[in-house]
Amino acid sequence: MRIFDISRRMENGMPVWPGDTAFQYEVSWPMEESGSVNVGRLELSTHTGTHVDAPFHFDNNGKRIIDLDLKLYIGPARVIDMIGKESIGARNLNGIDLDGCKRVLFRTLSWINPSVFPEKIPHIEPDLAPYLASKGVKLIGLDVPSVDPIDSKELPAHHRLNENGIHILESLMLDAIEPGEYELIALPLPLVQGDGSPVRAILRQW
Template sequence: MGNRKWIDISQPLTNDIGVWPGDTPFTFTLSFTKEQTGSVNIGQFTTSVHTGTHVDAPYHFDENGEKIHELDVNIYIGTARVVDVTGCDMIGREELECFDLDGVERLLLKTSDGRGISRFPEKFTVFRKNIGSFLKEKGIRLLGTDGPSVDAIDSKTMDAHHSLNDNGVYILENIVLSEVEPGDYELIALPLAIEGADGSPVRAVLRPLA
């Protein structure tokens, strides 16, 4: 058996992490120090729920969609396949049908060789309208990408988000796969149970199956 240690594929939440243009920046501060309280440090943070590695709830783009606290946690725990599609500007049926995805429930796509997290990317790989129907045919329930969104930064129609949602595929964004080899893994990427929320940061980890 090879090395089966868990691999962290999350972006660290730092005070200089790049956020979606115009969105709430991440800040962590100590509200009270141990010196002040006499016993403990107490911290607080402010953030958009779409900062760093996170999942989108359907409510993010659909007024009638499920909210974070309503999602099935089983979607975000289980076997996953990492596939390298580096160099593709757009991804859909055309780009993925050459890969063996039989039996895959969670698909994690490596679209770049990595990027610094302190600056929001000017360009990233996005997804075609046919992505949802293709993944449904394959039985895939979760799509993960190392980009900050499945749609372009200036999209108002959110075609890929709706395509995935219409076909029962959930979304995990901003994972870090630069040091991860293609193959099969166990995935844990649990969202927080934030009542009424449209998304949630996650601590995403992988462990090789073999």
């Protein structure tokens, strides 16, 4: 069995969504003071690094993180290349058999410099959500920080995916991953009021 870590590194100075909370880790209670241990303090957004979106993120009446079915985030997943695409729609999946595939991860390789937040990303087109839903897909993952364009305020892809029962996993690191079949594990934290949650996402392959 091989394990691939597909999570972005969480470290001070890492890029976050413009205007969002900067990531910061510090040892707030060092061994010199406690007498026995170092204890760290974190400040971060719920959408820092590799993360899942809860529907509450874009819908005041949507489910929170604690309400999501953990089975969504564990199980077979297919990595599909979408390198060079400016957007991803149903037409890009012509000839790809997705019947029975519950989790799809799109590898765009468009986030070229991981130390800088991207100015433009491939986005999900409106027709993709119902197409994926018709195939049984329940989770979509991407190696960019949003399923919508960076400057979008209406967030049509977020809403359309939610309407079709498809959950969202963003900011994966898929550079070293070949297209194919894997097992995905990307569990969110049990945040009772959470609109999103960082995850440690991995792929397993036998």
